[in-house]
Amino acid sequence: MVGAGGVRLMQGNEACVEGALAAGLRFFAGYPITPSTEIAELLAERLPQVGGAFIQMEDELASMGAVVGASLAGLKAMTATSGPGFSLKQENIGFAALAEVPCVIVDVQRVGPSTGMPTSPAQGDVMQARWGTHGDHPTVAFTPWSVSETFSLTVTCFNVAEELRTPVILLLDEVIGHMREKVVLPPPEAVTVVDRKKPAVPPGEGYSAYDPGDGDIPPLAAFGDGYRFHVTGLLHDRSGFPTNDPEEAAYLLNRICEKVERRRARLTMIESRDVHGADVVVVAYGCTARPASRAVRMAREAGIRAGLVRLITLWPFPREDVARLTAGARRILVPEMNLGQIVHEVESAVAGRIPVVHLGKVGGVLMTPEEIFEAVKGV
Amino acid sequence: MKRTEIRLAGEGGQGLILAGIILAEAAAVYDGANAVQTQSYGPESRGGASKAEVIISEDEIDYPKVNRPDILLVMSQLAHDKYIGDLRPGGTLIADTSNVTPRAPEGARVFELPLTDISVNTTGRAIAANIVALGALVAATGVVSKDAIEKAVAARVPAGTVEVNLRALNAGMEVVRRPATGSGDAH
The missing domain is CATH 3.40.50.970 (Thiamin diphosphate (ThDP)-binding fold, Pyr/PP domains)
Structure with missing residues (x-):
């Protein structure tokens, strides 16, 4: 078809x-x-x-x-x-x-x-x-x-x-x-396709699955390719074997978290519409962004200066971008199909500078544009 | 073109979600319009309430659900009673009188058609009533072209059933165009 x-x-x-x-x-x-x-x-x-x-x-x-x-x-x-x-x-x-x-x-x-x-x-x-x-x-x-x-x-x-x-x-x-x-x-x-980095050394010549070398992400061999390495859910050192060494353990935890944090800007996908000069900015994501998009149009037709920020990346939460895109607003509205989850991240991103209002809906029916429009009028 | 909102409602097992997919496919793939299809249904595979919604528009479709249908097809009394109040003023109601006694609101275009009986008479089985309904809906509203709905039906129904389903589609179109006394009463 x-x-x-x-x-x-x-x-x-x-x-x-x-x-x-x-x-x-x-x-x-x-x-x-x-x-x-x-x-x-x-x-x-x-x-x-x-x-x-x-x-x-x-x-x-x-x-x-x-x-x-x-x-x-x-x-x-x-x-x-x-x-x-x-x-x-x-x-x-x-x-x-x-x-x-x-x-x-x-x-x-x-x-x-x-x-x-x-x-x-x-x-x-x-x-x-x-x-x-x-x-x-x-x-x-x-x-x-x-x-x-x-x-x-x-x-x-x-x-x-x-x-x-x-x-x-x-x-x-x-x-x-x-x-x-x-x-x-x-x-x-x-379609751009990325493949994992493979070891630069041949099998048997000192490959470590948890040694990132000069970078922060170690190459990953495939089991069956001839490399010997150890994988565990215990904190491990660069050889991949369990360790209780506080420095090695802290190094590992920091490294796996920082490899994402360091790439935050590149991982961030976020869209905005009509946020410049907006009094009310609606921050929405997923299915709720669709009625939110309509509600923002309805608000602008009604003379309310409203804008939309749509989150595509949820984690790591794009806090700097949310702060920047909502900087001129008097109020932020966060509609979600839950009783309050991303709203707390938005509050944290604007750090009390702008009041953040949550519009939650549970019970299994998608939020309507009218419900969000009413909330925009109310804030 | 304005946004046209269509709701197809009845019981699980009547094929309404398939009908919604076919209608949306006719619009999007064969007529070149924008279309979105959504559904809601219970955990049961048969029985329970089932509803498919289709929005057809020349513009981008943001909100994907239907709150005030322009076109409402009801194939069970329960679905009729639940959704009749949502019909947009001046909207089109198509009721399968084999299963439904409709109470249409003032000003609605109403098509009272024995869709399931027509399916049985045309194909020997009740299971093609969804396709009969699509034929009637398209003939009554012109929301997609005849060519598009024929192609969409032929592409979606199980192999070996194309001919019988096109017969069911045509029977649905005919009953709207040439209503027989006491069966296809458009008023």
Whole structure:
């Protein structure tokens, strides 16, 4: 069903699959769960066609473990889930962060906590994406607002994971995951693909999987290529073996967090519209940015000087950009499909200089433009 | 072109989400318009409420949901009772009278059509009622072209069922164009 000019009607989950394959995905392990199921369903069909592997594991814990293992064996690996499964994957996401295993985790958010509302949208996993696994760790997470952006951000997730040797999270939601929209996908040759750095030395000649050399990200050999190295969830030294040396431990934790922090500017994707001279700036992301965009137009038609900031990168939170883009505002409104998550980051970004008002909605129905417009009038 | 909002509502298993996909595909892929399709459904695979929404516009589509449909198709009494109040004033109601006794609001364009019975009479099965409904909807509103909806149906239905589904589509168009007494009463 491809029309003139490559036009297709495609679901967000489907665009995620296409983006993953374009980025070089060759391994998927998962346990299907609404509203992410189409991702597993489609990859079960598509991966064998490109010489990749699809495994439906016995549960979400095992799925995440399999993804880590496949990535260490040299394949670009991904899993997809929703809130309940995202909870179960957290331990192994932490393992991947500490052991520096590149991988992509897609969370198509539904109403939680617990089993919640399987078929209804929410944005309740934003803080879980940041702090769901214990201990200090780096987090990179992106959130799209359209089907075509789901394609491009999935590619970005893989590229960042490979370059930074770290897990990257794509936060979809039921609206964007299940929505079908008109898209034109770029031809494969137009997609930029990044691959992990491999060791410069041959096997047997002093490769260390955790020695970054002159940089801050060590090259990663694939198990099976002949290199001997050790991977552990314990704090480890540059050889990869466990250590209780306080200096080595602190060095490692700082290094894995700073490798993301140092690239904050390049990881930041943020859009704005009509913020210059705006009295009210609406800061929105994911599905909520769509009614927010309309609400800002409605407000301007009603003579209210309103602007829109759309967050695409959620983690690391683009605090400097949010502060800069809202600097002239008298009020900031943060609509979210939760009871207050990113609003706290926005408050922290403006550090009390501008009042920040939260508009939360839970219960499983996408916020309407009218609801946001009323809130814009009210602030 | 203005934004046209369409809601297709009934029970799980009636094929309304597929109908929504086909309609959106007709608009986006074959008519060159912008289209967004969303859905809401319960955890059940059959029974329970099911709803597909389609927005067709020449402009970019921001808010992807339908609050006040210009066109409302109802294929169960429950869906009718739940959504009839949302119909935009002067909007078009298409009710499957095989399952629904409609109470249309003042000023609405109303098509009372036995869609499921037409499906049974045309194809021998009730399962093509969603495609009959698409035919009726397109004939009644012209929201997509006849050519586009035919191509979209042919591209989406299971292999080996194209002919029977095109027959169902055509039957839906015919009942709007030439209503038989007591079945296709447009008023």
